[in-house]
Amino acid sequence: MIWVKGESLGKGELVGMTQTEPLLAHTSNCVYCAARPLGVCGALGDGEAFRELRDSRRAVRILDAGLPIYRQGDPSGDLFNLVTGWVVQYQDLEDGRRQILRFLVPGALFGYEPTGVKGMCHGAEALTNASLCVVPAARMTELRHRHPAFNERFVWMLERDSHLAFDHMMSLGQRDARERVAHLLLELAVRSTGRLPAARGEVFKIPLNQPLIAEATGLTSIHVNRMLRKLREDDILDFHHGRLTVFDPERLVELAGVSEAMLALWSRASQPMDEALSA
């Protein structure tokens, strides 16, 4: 197994792969995601195309928390499939303001840009220790052409991401600070575990701090702090040091203003059936 320091990509380590080599997990496991089988996974299904895709990976990257995966402006060309850990995608303005576009959990495919755009319009970095498969964009396109069911899965994923973005626009534009924070935490709890909080006092591991919540919600971290206190005083939830405790699931869902459809998209209940992908 060949290890290469990914110079231009920060200190992440690049692992050369052959088809038969097992994927190397990060030595210190990510506590924020349950153990999953390593390899290309998640949104892309597990049919014939999935196996081809797995064998197409150019490399596997193992990253420490905080390391960049790519930066805004970097040349595009590779897609990434997140295997373990969390990733954040953000966009910067010239003057330093930063908006977090979304948080990714294991299974996500990311790093695509519309053809014709020269460089990446946004950046991505590991939020926790993470491992991801690198697949050349051209290879992904070719795979989509040869496997219609895989192509549909890809299109479904783009459409779902578009809905997640719409939902974030609702938050940023219409919800007040308290609702935005509640909404974000609920979303991440559901997306990372695949289900709604049910029991009072249920705990979720979410690898954020207050400045990150602030960058995602368009607030200052000071104000996020006050909203978290209010949510605690209102007996709805408590969040600190990466631990979300949900005191009142019902009021949280109500406050976050989440629709049934959105809940389904978060909890993958609506993902296309996997048998469709074996074709």
Added chain:
Amino acid sequence: MIWVKGESLGKGELVGMTQTEPLLAHTSNCVYCAARPLGVCGALGDGEAFRELRDSRRAVRILDAGLPIYRQGDPSGDLFNLVTGWVVQYQDLEDGRRQILRFLVPGALFGYEPTGVKGMCHGAEALTNASLCVVPAARMTELRHRHPAFNERFVWMLERDSHLAFDHMMSLGQRDARERVAHLLLELAVRSTGRLPAARGEVFKIPLNQPLIAEATGLTSIHVNRMLRKLREDDILDFHHGRLTVFDPERLVELAGVSEAMLALWSRASQPMDEALSA
């Protein structure tokens, strides 16, 4: 030619089509978009697949300004290709708050939902008199399968829309009120004409009023009014009654904080080459 009142769809008129019938334009033309050849157009290209698509249209709908195309919660199943006029897509919260997700100009394809989601997660209505082609979603999927280049065009469009959404998230989360208003007006000017304002005093027709700008930017219409006044006092632009006059193109672009890449996506400079679609 058969005219059918689209009862459940508001007062829009539904025009039954055969392959050879010409499309009927709205009697009162939309002043906000230049005359274009009628028929399926725009983002979907003009190759072989385009011709098949044109012949696949289930109907053509001619709508007066203000009429709904579909409402949040309506069953999904049809896609729409906007031929003439402007359309707005929005999402409502239970308590009546509304966020405008995006404005569509001729050529847009809209109305898709991730498979598995039962009803529409958002609504759409005509902003001006408009005409659009109705294409069954299943037909679109089938066309994508048979025409790889068409499929790529579709994927490109989804990826571009995702970038537009990211850009709006930047606005809603990071830009202040004045920047948001400036950014929105510039975006619509560029997207509707395909080019940047160049000359001082150039005029663009944009069919919005202050409440609509407010719903798109997450502000109150009162505050939008004040920001428009400030932009006028700062000698950057003037907007009222659907007329945008750009006094200082350079400062407007600067204020809006638009990247080169975004400008390219707005002005379709980066659209995949059409010859790729003739395959």
Added chain:
DNA sequence: CGCAGTTTTGAAAATCTTCAATCTTGGTGG
């Protein structure tokens, strides 16, 4: 000319940010 939709203005109140500290927490090394 009059009406409806749109734009404009003022003043007070709420929300959110800024600035400037202080306090906690978890991890490190002695």
Added chain:
DNA sequence: CCACCAAGATTGAAGATTTTCAAAACTGCG
């Protein structure tokens, strides 16, 4: 085991931005 450090969390007070409420003026169209 404890002292210490750095990152993260918390607080107060002042100030800026944005909203709310209430009303008036303007515009284009019939």
